[in-house]
Amino acid sequence: xxKVTIDDITIEVPDGTTILQAARMIGGHxxxxxxxxxxxxxxxxxxCRTCLVKVEQGSEKDxxxxxxxxxxxxxxxxxxxxxRNTTSPEIQEARAGVVEFLLLNHPLDCPICDQAGECHLQxxxxxxxxxxxxxxxxxxxxxxxxxxxxxxxxxTRCILCYRCVKVADQLTDERVHGxxxxxxxxxxxxxxxxxxxxxxxxNMIDVCPVGALTDKTFRFKSRVWYTKPMYAHRDCDKCxxxxxxxxxxxxxxxxxGRKDVYGEVExxxxxxxxxxxxxxxxxxxxxxxxxxxxxxxxQNHTEKLIPKEQVQILPNLPGVDFTKKIES
Amino acid sequence: MGKKLLLQNIxxxxxxxxxxxxxxxxxxxxxxxxxxxNPDAIVEEVKKSGLRGRGGAGFPTGMKWSFxxxxxxxxxxxxxxxxxxxxxxxxxxxxxxxxxxxLIEGMITSSYALGANTSFIYIRGEYxxxxxxxxKAIKEAYENGWLGKNIKGSGYNLDLYVQVxxxxxICGEETALLESLEGKRGNPRIxxxxxxxxxxxxxxxxVNNVETIAAVVPIVNDGGDAYAAVGxxxxxxxxxxxxxxxxxxxGVYEIEMGVPVEEFIYSDEYCGGIKNGKKLKAVxxxxxxxxxxxxxxxxxxxxxxxxxxxxxxLADGGFATGTMLGSGGFIVMDETTSIVKNLWNFSRFYHHExxxxxxxxxxxxxxMEKILHKILHGHGTIKDIDxxxxxxxxxxxxxxxxxxxxxxxxxxxxxxxxxxxxxxxxNNPESIQDVKHYFNVHNVAEA
Numbered sequence: 017x018x019k020v021t022i023d024d025i026t027i028e029v030p031d032g033t034t035i036l037q038a039a040r041m042i043g044g045h046x047x048x049x050x051x052x053x054x055x056x057x058x059x060x061x062x063x064c065r066t067c068l069v070k071v072e073q074g075s076e077k078d079x080x081x082x083x084x085x086x087x088x089x090x091x092x093x094x095x096x097x098x099x100r101n102t103t104s105p106e107i108q109e110a111r112a113g114v115v116e117f118l119l120l121n122h123p124l125d126c127p128i129c130d131q132a133g134e135c136h137l138q139x140x141x142x143x144x145x146x147x148x149x150x151x152x153x154x155x156x157x158x159x160x161x162x163x164x165x166x167x168x169x170x171x172t173r174c175i176l177c178y179r180c181v182k183v184a185d186q187l188t189d190e191r192v193h194g195x196x197x198x199x200x201x202x203x204x205x206x207x208x209x210x211x212x213x214x215x216x217x218x219n220m221i222d223v224c225p226v227g228a229l230t231d232k233t234f235r236f237k238s239r240v241w242y243t244k245p246m247y248a249h250r251d252c253d254k255c256x257x258x259x260x261x262x263x264x265x266x267x268x269x270x271x272x273g274r275k276d277v278y279g280e281v282e283x284x285x286x287x288x289x290x291x292x293x294x295x296x297x298x299x300x301x302x303x304x305x306x307x308x309x310x311x312x313x314x315q316n317h318t319e320k321l322i323p324k325e326q327v328q329i330l331p332n333l334p335g336v337d338f339t340k341k342i343e344s
Numbered sequence: 345m346g347k348k349l350l351l352q353n354i355x356x357x358x359x360x361x362x363x364x365x366x367x368x369x370x371x372x373x374x375x376x377x378x379x380x381x382n383p384d385a386i387v388e389e390v391k392k393s394g395l396r397g398r399g400g401a402g403f404p405t406g407m408k409w410s411f412x413x414x415x416x417x418x419x420x421x422x423x424x425x426x427x428x429x430x431x432x433x434x435x436x437x438x439x440x441x442x443x444x445x446x447l448i449e450g451m452i453t454s455s456y457a458l459g460a461n462t463s464f465i466y467i468r469g470e471y472x473x474x475x476x477x478x479x480k481a482i483k484e485a486y487e488n489g490w491l492g493k494n495i496k497g498s499g500y501n502l503d504l505y506v507q508v509x510x511x512x513x514i515c516g517e518e519t520a521l522l523e524s525l526e527g528k529r530g531n532p533r534i535x536x537x538x539x540x541x542x543x544x545x546x547x548x549x550x551v552n553n554v555e556t557i558a559a560v561v562p563i564v565n566d567g568g569d570a571y572a573a574v575g576x577x578x579x580x581x582x583x584x585x586x587x588x589x590x591x592x593x594x595g596v597y598e599i600e601m602g603v604p605v606e607e608f609i610y611s612d613e614y615c616g617g618i619k620n621g622k623k624l625k626a627v628x629x630x631x632x633x634x635x636x637x638x639x640x641x642x643x644x645x646x647x648x649x650x651x652x653x654x655x656x657x658l659a660d661g662g663f664a665t666g667t668m669l670g671s672g673g674f675i676v677m678d679e680t681t682s683i684v685k686n687l688w689n690f691s692r693f694y695h696h697e698x699x700x701x702x703x704x705x706x707x708x709x710x711x712m713e714k715i716l717h718k719i720l721h722g723h724g725t726i727k728d729i730d731x732x733x734x735x736x737x738x739x740x741x742x743x744x745x746x747x748x749x750x751x752x753x754x755x756x757x758x759x760x761x762x763x764x765x766x767x768x769x770x771n772n773p774e775s776i777q778d779v780k781h782y783f784n785v786h787n788v789a790e791a
Contacts, residue, residue, distance in 0.1 A: 062534040063702050065742055084741040090534050113738030117707040150731055153714045176700060195529065195700075198512070200710040202700035 018095040035088035052177035053089035061089035073098035131227030133240035174228035180220035188214040234270035245305035254286035346600040349562040362484035365445040373564035378498040386457035392568030394580035399553030400671040411540040413548040426467040427516040430631035432673030435584035436554035438596040444481035450557035469511035513697035518551040532745035575601030579654035589676035592616035622678035630670020633750030635757030688716040694751035705748040722773025
């Protein structure tokens with residue numbers, strides 16, 4: 017076991033835990049945001065740099081601070097480590113910088129983006145972003161491409177978190193999905209367009225933190241905050257069959273995995289459940305899904321909202337004050 | 345003339361062939377280590393020599409070697425980093441082109457010290473003709489029994505391969521190099537684990553620069569103490585400097601550590617002074633990524649002491665008034681040079697070479713280049729200069745690998761020391777005439 021102190025809160029965690037995981041065990045405002053890390057995907061994380069934290073004391077044995085901010089998702093804790101996240105102005109500044117970089121070439125087309133409302137980049141920019149942009153050049157754009165029949169890739173919105181690449185590497189059987197080119201113009205792609213035909217490829221949509229990978233059966237049907245999420249399950253021979261159905265009136269508009277507060281799915285689901293079972297009679301409904309994320313998506317579901325304790329720590333985050341809206 | 349340890353035989357005709365190299369005392373170090381049969385003693389000698397990594401970071405080589413994990417039954421690898429892509433640096437090319445056998449001898453000796461039975465030289469794609477030279481030399485070494493099974497009857501086996509890169513600066517970063525060597529996309533890995541624990545194919549690996557490995561030969565031949573006697577303080581031995589820019593005698597020079605910078609620039613033994621009798625304006629002392637220094641600060645430290653060609657002296661004053669020895673790419677600029685234009689050229693390079701894995705570098709390098717392009721063409725504002733400063737501070741130290749730092753440092757130092765010149769570009773754009781032909785090249789990455 018290792019004792020680690022994050023923002024003056026001490027917790028004991030098993031050896032080998034990352035700083036991010038330790039922070040999630042504490043919960044609340046000490047948790048650094050993570051755009052590329054995904055617990056269920058091996059070797060994910062380290063790319064987006066939003067989860068940077070300052071290590072003030074390396075460990076009990078070697079109390080020297082780490083010279084640079086470290087990616088909390090890929091740095092394991094040491095006994096006696098002292099970490100600063102929200103209590104370090106330097107880190108807040110660095111994070112604001114990273115958010116600015118992520119938004120630099122992002123089209124900010126939220127009004128026509130299907131992800132809006134449950135988008136992690138949207139949340140991140142509300143919490144850590146600046147008003148306006150200092151980038152005055154033309155943004156880079158890409159053509160939309162179809163990868164498989166049911167998935168559309170809109171590379172212009174991509175932040176290159178590599179999560180979908182890890183899904184393709186680790187969940188599906190053939191490696192046909194990856195990154196091409198380099199630097200600013202690197203892009204997610206398949207070797208041959210439309211080549212992803214695989215039972216679990218749809219999970220790319222779930223892991224995508226932005227609106228780059230979208231469900232073609234749901235595109236432009238509705239806005240997420242107009243839909244009502246219900247937990248449901250069915251007997252499936254490929255996956256656990258545990259899903260969230262998103263209803264508008266009587267219609268199931270889309271099916272996704274069940275996501276936790278960090279947007280990570282409980283179980284990866286198969287494409288049959290996701291794309292083909294869109295009738296209430298296909299499913300056993302369990303009841304309304306709980307959404308405990310601070311996102312636009314909760315705005316029409318305030319009755320189901322976040323426990324009070326969690327709400328109170330929000331004012332620590334710069335930017336929009338969510339508390340007022342929730343209380344009114 | 346200063347003492348030479350690497351290039352002393354460079355002018356012997358035919359030194360690139362095995363016979364001549366052998367006649368001038370080549371492969372003696374291999375004979376010595378195979379006779380002594382004590383790999384740890386070689387590591388000790390290297391530690392004693394004080395040799396520091398010649399690729400740029402200057403990490404003590406002996407220490408790096410002693411960090412190598414040695415689990416039972418797991419292969420160890422030595423990889424030579426010949427992906428010399430830093431703008432302004434061409435010393436490794438010269439060495440490999442002229443005396444390829446020196447590198448091969450160093451590789452055998454070092455591999456023996458580390459207990460590696462398979463070693464690699466990863467060479468950049470642009471050095472294709474050097475690859476041919478190396479391959480020929482390796483063939484000669486195999487034919488004469490210096491490589492292969494049971495080398496000279498010692499029972500030690502070593503296979504040496506040359507792998508050619510596909511032309512990416514980032515593959516000079518050691519973990520990206522290993523990825524590329526494994527046949528993957530050349531993206532830097534997230535450390536830890538360090539290569540000494542899990543490197544090539546997950547096995548313990550040491551990655552060393554060409555010059556570092558070549559320097560092992562004189563260390564083994566003459567002993568670590570003799571090597572440490574050359575140079576000053578913690579900068580021991582000799583260093584290859586690639587001198588370029590506005591000087592009378594550009595080229596590769598082997599210097600003893602501790603030569604004053606002033607002597608290096610002005611003496612006839614080395615650079616031979618500034619071309620056409622012009623005045624010195626600035627120097628980039630160790631390859632494009634190290635901070636640029638104005639003439640007064642490169643010749644003398646902020647405290648007024650003469651600046652020497654050593655790791656410590658060049659770094660004196662930190663980044664506020666100092667720089668780094670880096671890889672030894674010594675770029676001299678005379679009074680006619682435009683710092684802004686030069687900086688844009690560097691930034692364009694880093695924009696083009698960013699691997700795109702982590703966001704600050706991927707987005708920031710392009711942004712800086714665009715702003716510099718704007719300033720260079722007379723459309724800049726004072727706010728743009730401050731913005732550049734802010735962007736570089738948000739890249740430096742926030743990225744996975746040092747490419748982010750390498751892109752940020754030149755920008756920071758140019759603004760720190762030459763802010764007036766940037767302001768001149770902003771305030772009097774009509775006085776600038778020399779940039780028109782660059783107008784359409786800025787989108788090289790997209791092209």
